[in-house]
Amino acid sequence: MTTERRYDIDWLRVIAIGLLLIYHIAIIFQPWAMFIGFIRSEDALEGLWKPMTMLNIWRIPLLFFVSGMGLYFAMKKRNWKQLLIERSKRILLPFVFGILAISPLHFLVFQKYYNMPLSYFPHMGHLWFLGNIFVYVLLLSPVFYYLKHNENGKFKKVISKVMSYAIGPLSISAFFMIEIGVIKPQLFELYAKTWHGFFIGFLAFFFGFLFVYSGKAFWQTVSKWKWLYVGLATVLFAVRFTGYEAISNMYITTIESIAWILGLFGIGYRYLNKPSALLSYLSQAVYPVYIIHMFVLYAGASLILPLDLHPMLKFIGITAFTFLFCFLIYEFILKRITILRPFFGLKWTFKSVTQKKLKNI
Template sequence: MRRYDLDWLRVIVFGLLIFYHVGMFFVPWGWHIKNNVLYEDLTWPMRFLNQWRLPILFVISGMGSFYALNKRNGFQFMGERIKRLLIPLIFGMAVIVPVQVYAERVYKGEFQGGYFDFWPQLAFIGVYPEGNISWHHLWFLPYLLVFSLILTPIFVYLKRNPEAAFIKFTNRIIAKPLGLYLFLLPLYLIESLVEPFFPSTHDLLNDWFNFSNFITLFFFGFLLMTVKDTFWKVVQQRRRAYLYCGLIGFTLMIGLRIIWEDSVLIHFIEAGFMVFNFWSWILAIFGYAATYLNKPGKRLSYCNEAVYPFYILHQSVTIAIGLYLYDLNWGFWAKASILVIGTFGGCWILYELVIRRVRVFRLLFGLKSEKKTKLPQQPGKISTIT
C-alpha cells in the first residue's frame, strides 16, 4: 500500500531545508555569502536539524526506490533514475547554480558587473572553488544517482526473493525490542573510522565518509521496506521511546562537545552519541509520521510534485535575495522573514506559472510529463526523488 506519510515527510524535510539554508546566512559556519551580523546562538537549532535531516532523506529515498521497482525491472529503474536525476542536475549546474556562484563572487569582491556579464561568459570556466563550475546544493542528485546504479542489482534480487534468508533475518531482528539499533553498528564504524580521514567535500570522488555513510542509509531505507508491516508496527509502537532516546542522544552529544576537548577517546565516544542521536530521531519521526500523517489529500498531491523544483531552485533564490540584504543594518527577524518568504514565494511563482505548465520545464526539473497528479494515486507508488 502507498505510504502517504513518506510523501508528507519528504515535503516537510525539504521545507525544513529552506529554513536551514536561510539559517546558514546568519551563523558563523562557512557559506557562500554571510550576513553582516552573525548569531552564535542560532547554531544550536541548526545543529539539531543538521544531525538527521540528510540521513532521513537518504533513508526515504531508499524506501522510494522499493516502490519504484514495483512496476519496473532493473534496467527501467536505472533509466528512470538517469532521466529524473541527471537531466535536472545538468540543467541546474548550467542555469540555476551559477546564480549562487555569481553572488558569491560579487560578495567577496572577486567580480564586478551584472549577472549577464558573468553568465554564460565566465560561468563555465574552471571548477569551483577556484573556478565557477559547481553543483553546490545539488550534490544530493549525483550521489543518489550513483547509489541507485550501484545498488540496483541488490535491490532487484531482494524484490524478487522476498523469502530470502537475509530478509527473514532482518524481519526477526527488527521485531526485537532493540533490534533497530543494530543498524547502528555499520553507521558507527563509518563515523568513527572513516570520518576523521575524509572530511566532507560533496565532490563525489574524494568524499568517502559521506559516500559510505549515505549509501548505507540509502540501502537501509530499501531494506526496511522489504519487511513491510513489521517495521511500521515497531516504530509506531515504540515512537515515544525513540523520541526519548533522541533527546538523550542530542543532550549527550552537545554536553560532550561543551565539557571535553577533542581527543581520540572523545572522538570514539562522540561518534557513538552522534549515530545514536540521529538514528533515534529518524525512528521517532517515522513512528509519529506513520501514526498521524499516513493520509492522502489534494494539498499533499500538490506539494509532493512541487517539492523537487523547490529543492532545485531554493538555494539560488535565497542567495540572490541575501546579496541585497547582507550589508543592510536591519535586525535578524526582518532579514530572516524576507529570506523565508522570498524563497518560498519565488520558488512557488516559478513553479506555478512556468515549471508545472510547460512540458520542457517539467522534464528539466525532473517531473513527469502529465500536468496534473491524479487522486487517488496508484497504490504502491511514491515519488522517489528526494
C-alpha cells in the same frame, strides 16, 4: 494501515526539504558562512545555530533513507531497465542540467554581492545529493532486485524478525559506527562532497530499502516505540549540546541520528499516512524547489541583508522570500513550461498539458 501510496514517507520528504531551506538560510547568519561559499550577514545570529545542531545530524541521512524507500516502491512497477531509464530521467538529467545551468547562478549572485569579477563556474553545489543517489541506484539495484525476487526467502524472515524488536531498527547504528571508524570525518554533519557523506548516504539508502522490504514488522515497531526513540535522541542531544567530548563523540552521535530518524518514521506512520490536497501539491513541488532554492536564497539575501533591519527580521525576510519565490517560480514557470519540466525532475507529459487546455475551453 498500509496503503499503496505511503503518504507518511511523502510528508517526511517534504518536511526534510523544508528544513533544508531553513538550515541553509540560518548559515547566512553564522560568522563562518563565507568559508563554505555562503553570503554572510554582518550581524550574526549565532543563537540560531543551537537548534540547527539538532537538525544537522539527521536531516540529510533522513533524505537518503527516504530515497531508498522510494526505490523499493519504484521497483514494484518496473524491471531493471525501466528503473534505470526512469531514474536517469528523474535524477541524472536534472543533476547534469543543474551543474551547467542552476548551481552557477547562485555563485554569480555571490560574486555580484561581493563585487567580484563575474565568471561562469559549473559545479555541483547543493546538487551533490542527486549525484550520490544516482550512483547508489546503479550500485545497489542488482542487490535490491535479487532481494525482491527472493521475498519469501530466509533473509527476509530473519530481517522481519529482527525488526519486530525495539532494538532491531536501532541496531543498524553499528554499521554507521563502522563508517565513522573507517572514514574518520572531521565533522559528523560534513556530508557535501565528502567520502563520509557518500558512505553514510549509501548506508542510509540501503537500510531505507531494507526497512520497507522487511514488511509490516518495521512499521509496527517504530510506531509502537516512537517516543522511546525520540526520548533517547533527546537525551543524547542534551549530552552533545553540553559539549562533553569524552561522553559525546561521533560514535554516540550515530545512535542519536538513527534514533531521531526512527522516531520520525514512527510519528509519520502513526499520524501522517493519509492523503491530502496539500501533500499532493507539495510532493510534486518539493523536488524542483530543492533544485532552485539556493539561487533564490542568495538573491533574497543580496536584497535583504543591506537593509537597515534587526538581523532576526532579516532572517525572517529571507526565509519568506525564499519560500515565496521558490513556489512562484515552480507554479508559474517550471510547472507550466513543458520543455523545462524534465530538467527539474517533473514528468514531461504533453497529454496532461493538452487536457488542461481542453478543460479551459
